[in-house]
Amino acid sequence: MAFDDAYDALTDHEDDARWAYGTGFSDPLAGVPGDLPDGVDRADLAAYCLMLGDDALILSHRLQQWVTRAPELEDELALANIGLDLLGQARLLLTRAGAAEGRGRDEDELAMHRPPAEFRNVRLAERADDDFAHLVARLCAFSVWRLELLQRLTGSADPMLAAIAAKGVKEVTYHRDYAAQWVVRLGDGTELSHRRMAAAVDALTPLLGELFQPHPVETRLAAAGIAVDPAGLRAAFDDVWAYVLATATLTAPGVAPAVSPAAVLPASSSPAGAPSAASGGRDGAHTPGLVEILDEMQALARSVPGGAW
């Protein structure tokens, strides 16, 4: 059934299940079996889905902030589309997290009603972009890393994670190409664009170490064949990242170990009870960038809890 205009689509009352926040729509999995594989620790699986889901959700929001601000309409479309892909991945993963957790929380509850210290994304995802060079440098590094991760996750013993990863691989391949092409164009461009691209790469380098630090949840689930140990992604990441930077006539700075930024939020609690030696985004220790995102992203849901219209 086609509609003559968007208004028709929204006001057709024959079937009111139109998707928009506030329409009461839920369950993007829509009947996908939510069974858990035998022997998996539910809390660990929920935590792992939150990690990968929050990475996608938070970076998606950062990309959405560029809509109406991108230098060209074509890039605005690209960033909106990439943000939409990541939002789709986030919805699947957050729904899976809620199902594994078994406490009745759905994707909206998890996205809109958690405080910053309960978010599990890497800090790379929450950083505000100073300019377009920062945007494409971060998107490139994130996509190189996530593509390696998702490709390995297609072999997960959890069939849902494997299926979500297999779809994500196709999408993130395009994200990586888009971002890498911009890094090359700006790096190997004018003297000014080269300088700004180099500054962007330098600025995000301190955030890269965290991508490869295994959290205890990842270590346990990797041993069970369900998760990917991020430490094993390092060599493949370095290869692609160094190739992109070399093509862009930029030097690849050594990937620095994760360091705690001066201003971090206190982690509310460590899920396993014992604080991790290297506290980072995976433990809920975030930078003020995440607070800024959540203030914006959660404002409507928090001011009108459960609102539908």
Place this chain on the structure above:
Amino acid sequence: MTATAADVVASVVDPELPMLTLAELGIVREVRQDDEGVLVTITPTYSGCPAMETIRADIRVALRRAGFGQAEVRTVLAPAWTTDWISETGRRKLAEAGIAPPGAAPARPAGPIPLTLGVRTAVACPRCGQPSTEVLAAFGATACRELRRCPACREPFEHVREI
């Protein structure tokens, strides 16, 4: 004329590419009909495809209008949709609408996925047939399309990207 539930579902059109039916797009995995009602299984094109809920609603409405009563639409993620599932008829209809249909989806062997830093030119212009065209924008009006331009007839056109 009595259409089966499968016929009805197959003829629902895609909200974003309305020249294609869901069957031509290749997202209908199964239509099962029994005494309880109709169970339809579809698969999304992209994880974030915003049209999925509209598609589910359109299928339910089409089945109800055709007299099939209770219908449930389920989603499966695996195997992941590929543009290779767009039918020959679908490809012809895309081209007739000025949208270059996708070529063969890239093979995905195990191991590193090649990074593409250059621009792929081997997409033919759907208007004049010029075999080599240029990319204007890697992402178009929807997640599945890119915007290209033909150097011969100078016309811009859309291309369904291979996934």
